[in-house]
Amino acid sequence: MPDQYLTSTDDFEAVLAEAPTVLAVTDEELTIRFVSPAIERVLGYDMESLVGTNWLDLVHPADTDRVLATLTGEREDDGTEYRFRNADGDWVWLETIVSSDTETDRDCLVFTSRDVSDRPRFEARFHQFVTHTSDVLTVFDEQGNVEYISPSVERVLGYEQDEMQDSDLFEYVHPDDLSNALTEFGRMIDEPGYVAVIEHRYRHADGDWIWAESRGQQVANGPLEDHVVVTTRDISARKQREQELERQNQRLERFSDAISHDLRNPLDVLDGSLELARETGEEAHFERAERSIDRMYTLIDDLLVLAKQGVNPAEIETIDLNALSQRAWSMVDTQDATLETEADDSIKADEGAMLELLENLFRNAVEHGGDDVTVTVGTESWGFYVTDDGAGFPDGTADLFKPGYSTADDGTGFGLCIVEQIVDAHNWEVIATDSESGGARFEFICCGS
Known part of the structure; x- marks a missing residue:
């Protein structure tokens, strides 16, 4: 039964001319055999001129390569968007859909x-997204060359x-x-579908290293x-929190080890002394018990410092090292020892933590260097130093910062451990060595040199 609406070739051409x-x-080979009259309205060409x-x-x-692959069926998808030159010479965006079900005796593509072209409204929104997002969007070719990087960089x-x-990059x-x-x-290139998640340090334009997380994958189809395609974001704040948590866990581990080991010894001594005191009533056993109690109080004080010591980045400030050294010196029983300050530069640190660091070093110098030791605090281009003219390190420096290690009979072994912890919290380094005087x-x- 003939179609009651399309009764002539003119009717058919009229429908094709008004089609969207x-x-x-x-x-x-993609040589044009026929193009519908809508070509003039959509792209400005006379239909006969393109045949x-x-x-x-x-x-x-x-x-070109993508369009050729789509139209000839080399790609699985049957449609694509691309730029096409209209009769005015301008580039417009076309969306082309290939018909795979056309029945004809001739070898042709339909x-x-x-x-x-009105889709640039979406592109504008996309541009806003890649400009203002917290991620940097990067597109690499197969050789690792950058083809696009978003303005958010x-x-x-x-x-x-x-x-x-x-x-x-x-x-x-x-x-x-x-x-x-x-x-x-390389895995993203060699293994399509593999999603890489990479944490790495990246050099910021100001010269500092920041922590970044990059996630990427090879694109399987489309333009x-x-x-x-890789997205990269700054995760420095997260890494800082992770590092602080790790330091807290280390402090907790040291704290628990000390409680289980270092407090047990004076408790055992106290227990034994009290038992002997009850049996004999001799004063010496009571005195020994009192010394054990005093040692436990000292240990508890040091352990509390060890457990709590940390650095709040918001409290980092410029410190007058000479003035702070004098203040720390006044808080230590220095007997006849002498402090000399040669700090020409200030440093950036947490004042409370720095005070604790200096007090522990001064106390350590007096305990191991003698009543008349001279302690010197000074600065260099790389940071600062604390040195003395005492006995030095007769047993070397390998175990200095281990919790509980001490060469003094009445030492708790936590002074230098606390020093190292303060150093770690500031992201510094500490080196123990011999002074010029031994x-x-x-x-x-x-500081940078």
């Missing part, structure tokens, strides 16, 4: 296309977008993290097929 899409028929030309000649060069990492577009990765980053990137010297590396 352009119908095209090409041979297998015999190749469809790909009007496709943007950057999109597809429909429509103008989707300036806000997150401090670099100009154009500068990073032409850079080898792996040059900004910390040397200690580079091998793993390259390995993970970015075979490319690797005494002890502690160097604190906390």
Whole structure:
């Protein structure tokens, strides 16, 4: 039964002319055999003028390979978006859908296309997203070259977008993290579907190292097929919290070890002394018990410092090392010892923690160096030092910072452990070595040389 609406060729051409899409028929090489009248309304061309030309000649060069693969069935998807030159010479965006069910005796390709240039409204929203998001979006080709990096790189990492577009981004990765980053990137290339999650340090534009997390995967299809898309975010605050938690756990472990071991000895002595005192009534046993109680009080004081000691980044401030040293010296029983201050520069530290550090070093110097020891505090380009002219380290420095280690009969062994903990909390380094006079010297590396 004939179609009551399309009774003539004119009717059919009228419908094709008003259709929202352009119908095209090409041979297998994409030479145009037929194009519907809508081509004039949608793209400005006269339909007859395109017959015999190749469809790909009007496709943007950057999109040609993808369009060819889609139209000829080399790709699994039957549609794609790409740039197409209209009759005015401008690039417009087309969406083309390939018909795979056309029944014909001739070898031809049939597809429909429509103008989707109004979709830049979405692109504008996407541009806003990649500009203001907390992540940096990077697109790499198969060789690891940057094809695109989002404008947010300036806000997150401090670099100009154009500068990073032409850079080898792996040059900004910390040397200690580079091998793993390259390995993970290689897996994304070699193993489609593999999702890499990489934590690494990245050099910020101001020269500092920040912690970053990068997540990436190779794109399986679409305009970015075979490319690797990576999002990167600054996780420095999270890493700082993790490091502080790790330090707290270490302090807790030291605290529990000390309670189970170091407090047990004076308790055993106290228990034994009281038992002998009850049996004999001799004064010496009571005196021994009192000494054990005094030692336990001292241990408890040091253990509380060890358990609580930390550094609040908000409390880091510029410290006058000379003035703080004099203050710490006044809080220690220094007997006939002497303090000399040669600090030419201030340092940045938590004042309360620094006071604790200096008090422990001064107390240690007097206990091990003698009543008349001279202690000197000074600064260098790399940080500061505390040195004395006492006995030095007769047993070496290997065990100095271990909890409970002491060469003094009445020492608790927690003074230098607390010092090391304060150093760790500031992200400094401490080196114990001999002074020029043969005494002890502690160097604190906390500044760039």
